[in-house]
Amino acid sequence: MPTDIEISRSATLKPLTDVAADMGIGEHLIEPYGRSVAKISLDAIEELADRPRARYVVVSSLTPTPLGEGKTTTTVGLGQGFGHIGHRAVIAIRQPSMGPTFGIKGGAAGGGYSQVAPMESVNLHLTGDLHAVSSAHNLLAAMLDNHLHKGNPLDIDPFSISWRRVLDVNDRDLREIMTGLGGKPHGIPRQTGFDITAASEVMAVLALADSLPDLRKRLGRIVVAYDHNGIPVTAEDLRAAGAMCVQLREAIKPNLMQTIEQTPALVHCGPFGNIAHGNSSVVADLIGIHGGDYLITEAGFGADMGAERFFNIKCRASGLTPDAAVIVATVRSLKAHSGKYKVVAGRPLPDEMLAESPDDVHAGSANLRKQIANIRAHGITPVVAINAFPSDHESEKQAIVDIANSEGVRAAVTSHVAKGGKGAAELAEVVAEACEEPSHFHYLYDDSLLLEDKIDVVARRMYGADGIDLSATARKQLDSYQNNGFGSLPVCIAKTHLSLSADPSRKGAPTGWRLPVREVRASVGAGFIYPICGDMRTMPGLSSRPAAEHIDIDETGQVVGLS
Amino acid sequence: MPTDIEISRSATLKPLTDVAADMGIGEHLIEPYGRSVAKISLDAIEELADRPRARYVVVSSLTPTPLGEGKTTTTVGLGQGFGHIGHRAVIAIRQPSMGPTFGIKGGAAGGGYSQVAPMESVNLHLTGDLHAVSSAHNLLAAMLDNHLHKGNPLDIDPFSISWRRVLDVNDRDLREIMTGLGGKPHGIPRQTGFDITAASEVMAVLALADSLPDLRKRLGRIVVAYDHNGIPVTAEDLRAAGAMCVQLREAIKPNLMQTIEQTPALVHCGPFGNIAHGNSSVVADLIGIHGGDYLITEAGFGADMGAERFFNIKCRASGLTPDAAVIVATVRSLKAHSGKYKVVAGRPLPDEMLAESPDDVHAGSANLRKQIANIRAHGITPVVAINAFPSDHESEKQAIVDIANSEGVRAAVTSHVAKGGKGAAELAEVVAEACEEPSHFHYLYDDSLLLEDKIDVVARRMYGADGIDLSATARKQLDSYQNNGFGSLPVCIAKTHLSLSADPSRKGAPTGWRLPVREVRASVGAGFIYPICGDMRTMPGLSSRPAAEHIDIDETGQVVGLS
Incomplete structure (x- = not known):
């Protein structure tokens, strides 16, 4: 099989105005950025409003191994698969972070015959949106430190500052730093650090805003610190939100590309x-929802996390209602959930995991069953997509089908990486069937529930916990958020994605445990409260052999080493 | 007079393919980035090679006040002025840094009726080139610290590391920082800091490379540290240069825009x-040189610095030969050079400076005479452009004409800010005449001269110093650079731009002084050695009232507050 980059380069791509036209988007709404990417004006939301509404499908997965189970490739493949069965689909995916691309991944535009092309654009800068996020974030940081330096008229408590800085690079040495050294003309010494740009609240704000004015308002609401009376200090108070919005005015426009089979x-x-x-x-989904018969959108991590947040945070912001949810499962992940094997990022699978063993697959079924229940808890019909790998045995893939069917859930094997849309045609058929079932979509909890109770509901109903244990700090923070008027926000629980529990080593569907909440933070601009349950890394490091070492240009100026 | 942003918005712009066509650049060489900017493929250099060569004019100035004397507006205005007298001109300017835009300036796309449009694009991200520079720079920094963290196989002396990090923001608190805090998993504690992106060697490399392969080679040559034996450690040694080049492969393509009078x-x-x-x-100049009758390019600071570096660094890299040099002069700057007034950035001129006084202008003439001599020292014909301000008196402008004429130099008053190209028509006429004079262009010194002697030549011949005083550190560094094979590089002297001397308070053309060289650094990738003569700030700070506080979007989503 050719490499990802070879497949991407050999693809025949349509002019983007034609891709846009397929979605009903006129040329006047399209701004080209290079030859293979275009930004879509947000006017498209209103202009497309009278077109028929697509079926809305979210792609999630069972609890993944550290290798990932192929949600992005399945999203791309499913979009292409719909094309093969005569439907028009649009896919919506996240822009990959350059940090991991040059760190461990080497790229994230899909893979094999299910890719968004050209993969160099997806993996490198794209239209600069992540950089705009970094700029806006770091302008606010500079204005905050400048405020302290110029006499601190807002009476900010320096020890309450939660606003760090961001860069789109894997750089562990920036995690904890001291700034403002060198004497009085150079600022006020303070311990702080950098997160990767994807972890910026500005990124979450950008992803949840439904318009430019909404973006402006959310930016203004960002809380960066507290004053000595415990009153929140916002980006608006620092007079930074307008300039931040100006820096983001192009970044809020979605980027239109196409898959190697010309799916928008x-x-x-x-x-x-x-x-x-x-x-x-x-905004991408608000445009895509009128762009075809199906809109396939991706949610990170397992269904307990990505899909739960899709339902309770993203759908709350967009007002959109999903019709079905795909749960990506792999033979290797179900085997890993048997608890018999240890899968490590960046290393090949253990040999014994490759031997034929449908029993191991069945031994890991509890996780898949739980994730199916998690989708159903929101009133949505799940579908299991079995992402096939060359090393899988037929009996093992059939075991996953059997598990799904025993739960009354449709399932299909998909070989979109090896075969493109043709390999996902059966999956597209069963997803189409699932979409015809009545949707009874509902949120998991009401806005009015206490924050503590919202965390408890998610922990019990999604993760299978017996309850939550708040640290004294966490309890104090929750009280403060309730008192400051943030109590109506949804919660975004920060826990490991490698287990349904808070302990990454516990596989399957652990029971008899409680969720420990160490502390709670607030992304008031984005509009959620996030309890921290475990060590959450917000700035990755590089390995001994970063992917960057093998990325280069060749004699003809072509990029090599991306995947 | 309308504001800059109003003038910019009311301009009638041509389709960029038409602008490109005016330069002989076919549509296949153009990649649109939004509606009003396009990148030009470097293939244009070869494809345009058979077209006639334009006259090549560099725009510099006398030693400026802290307010600047309008080199960018004059460059734009002169380009437009050539249009008014029936010639086709192309202008080449620098991309402004966003740090100062949100700090003190509020924008830098020209001003009044001499602007590059749309000014929002010039001032905000443009096509992301500066961000690509930051990314490439910071990837190298992360790979360097990662190398130390992973056991330091290259035996790098941590105290020799000169590679800092960069961001395009004014942020004094990042000037001096400690990184790698928090314990062993989070790196090795080290004192370092951030510079503004414009100060990155990667930016200098990008600006001096003549092709993608040349960019790749220069990046590899960047010296970031020394090992314990004093051997230079390069970006190539760290295996970072390939990935850096990949991150910069779009950024190396020049951005095509137009002035409000449709000049390319x-x-x-x-x-x-x-x-x-x-x-x-x-690369911009290598394309522009075949794009019309005149290519007008801008060099920062006064002629002793910007033009000297243009002649001895940029022309060495490009192989291009200039035909004439414009020295921008203003009534206020000549008055300031009388030594009777103090001009402070961000504050209005002292009232007494606005009173009519051709004598004050004459009292400051030594600086203009010296800068004229500096241009002539390179065998180039100078022209004095008197950039008119509404507060100028006729007798004062005439005084500058008289000074220029007494040196045998052509001069013209230009009112391009108030009147656009029409106001610069007379300047264009005299520049055209100057270009017809024979050019005897030559560098100021040979490659083979010792580095110390190169510094001495520039100090004596350009700045009027009696010689140079090397600190012990500087002498040691120069010896090391000679020994490491960097002796053939040109020098880029880092001294204040506010005086011909190294003391910003000394106006006019100071004599009887020596240039103190505190230390010497090497930009081996860019290809120059830079002696430090004074306090060179590489990361600006914000003022008490940053421009960002007034930049916002209005109800219609339009940007307000840029200028």
């Missing part, structure tokens, strides 16, 4: 799954 | 004048 692809925003909602943008 | 404008790169050569890119 919206690539927009990438909020970090660890501490934010991990979904692509609301 | 190349906006590309912006290396910091303080420590780098402060000129727009070589």
Whole structure:
């Protein structure tokens, strides 16, 4: 099989105005950025409003291994698969972060014959949206430190400052830093640090705003610190929100691309799954929902996290109602959930995991069953997509089908990486069937519930916990958020994505445990409260052999080493 | 008079393909980035090679006040002025840094009726080139710290590390920082800091490279540290240069825009004048040189610095030969050079400076005479452009004409800010005449001269110093650079731009002084050695009232507050 980059380069791509036309988007709404990407004006939301509404499908997964189970490739493949069965689909995916691309991944535009093309654009800068997020975020940081330096008229408590800085790079040495050294002309010494840009609240804001004015308002609401009386200090108070919005006025427009089979692809925003909602943008979906028969959108991590946040955070912001949810499952992930094997990021699978063993697959079924229940808890019909790998045995894939069917859930094997849309045609058929079932979509909890109770509901109903244990700090923070008027926000629980529990080593569907909440933070601009349950890394590091070492240009100026 | 942003918005712009066609650039060489900017493929350099070569004019100035004397507006206005006298001109300017735009300036796309449009694009991200520079720079920094963290196989001396990090923001608190805090998993504690992106060596590299392969080679040559034996450690040694080049492969393509009078404008790169050569890119000029009758390119600071570096660094890299040099002079700057007034950035001129006084202008003439001599020292014909302000008196402008004429130099008053190209028509006429004089262009010194002697030549011949005083550190560094094979590089002297001397308070053309060289640094990738003569700030701070506080979107989504 050719490499990802070879497949991407050999694809025949349509002019983007034709791709847009397929979605009903006129040329006047399209701004080209290079030859293979275009930004879509937000006027498209209103102009397309009278077109028929697409079926809305979210792609999530069972609890993944550290290798990932192929949600992005399945999203791309499913979009292409609909084309093969005569339907028009639009896909919506997140923009990958350059940090991991040059760190461990080497790229994230899909893979094999299910890719968004050209993959160099997706993986490198795209239209600069992530950089605009960094700029806006760091302008606010500079204005905050400048405020302290110029006499601190707002009486900010320096020890309450939660606003760090961001860069789109894997750089562990920036996690904890001291700034403002060198004497009085150079600022006020303070301990702080950098997160990766995807972890910026500005990214979450951009992904959840439904218009430019809404973006402006959300930016103004960002809380960066508290004054000495405990009153929140916002980006608006620092007079930074207007300039931040100006820096983001192009970034809020979704990026239109296409898959290698010419399926329209919206690539927009990438909020970090660890501490934010991990979904692509609301505006992309508001455009895509009128762009075809099906809109396939991706949610990060397992269904307990990505899909739960999709339902309770993103759909709350967009007002859109999903029709079905795909749960991506793999033979290797179900085997891993048997608890018999240890899968490590960046290393090949253990040999014994490759031997034929449908029993191991069945031994890991509890996780898949739980994730199916998690989708149903929101009134949505699940579909299991079995993402086939060359090393899978037929009996193992059939075991997953059997597990799904025993839960009354449709399932299909999909070989979109090896075969493109043709390989996902059966999956598209069963997703289409699922979409015809009545949707009874509802949120998991009311806005009016206490924050503590919202966390408890998610922990019990999604994760299978017996309850939550708040630290003294967490309790104090929750009280403060309730008192400051943030109590009506939804919650975005920051826990490991490698287990339904808060302990990444516990596989399957653990029971008899409680969710420990160490502290709670607030993304008031984005519009959620995020309890921290475990060590959440917000700035990755590089390995001994970063992917960057093998990325280069060749003699003809072509990029090599991306995947 | 309407505001800059109103003038910019009311301009009638041509389709960029038509602007490109005016330069002989076919549509296949153009990649649109939004509706009003396009990148030009570097293939244009070869494809245009058979077209006639334009007259090549560099715009510099006398030693400026802290307010600046209007080099950018004059460059734009002169380009437009050539249109008014029936010639086709192309202008090449630097991309402004967003740090100062949101700090003190509020924008830098020209001004009044001499602007590159739309000014929002010039001032905000443009096509993301500066962000690509930041990304490439910071990837190298992360790979360097990662190398130390992973056992330091190259045996790098941590105290020799000169590679900092960069961001395009005014943020004094990042000047001096400690990174790698928090314990062993989070890196190795080290004192370092951030510079503004314009000050990155990567920016200087991008501006001096003449092709993608040349960019790749220069990046590889960047020296970031020394090992314990004093051997330079490069970006190539760290295996970072390939990935950096991949991140910059779009950024190396010049950005095509137009002035409000539809003159083609190349906006590309912006290396910091303080420590780098402060000129727009070589590739932009290599394209522009075949794009019309005249190519007008801008060099930062006064002629002793910007033009000297243009001649001895940029022309060395490009192989191009200039035909004439414009020296922008203003009544206020000549009055300031009388030494009788103090001009402060961000504050209005002292009232007494506005009273009619041709004598004050004459009292400041030494500076203009010296800058004229500086241009002539390179065998080039100078022209004095008197950039008119509404507060100028006729007798004062005439005084500048008289000074120029007494030196045998052509001069013209230009009112391009108030009147656009029409106001610069007379200037265009005299520049055209100057271009017809024989050019005897030559560098100021040979490559083979010792580095110390190169500094001495520039100090004596350009600045009027009696010689140079090397600190012990500087001498040691120069020896090390000679020994490491960097002796053939040109020098880029980092001194204040507010005086011909190294003391910003000394006006006119100071004599009887020596240039103190505190230390010497090397930009081996960019290809110059830069002696530090004074306090060179590489990261600006914000004022008490940053421009950002007044930049916002209005109800219709339009940007307000840029200028």
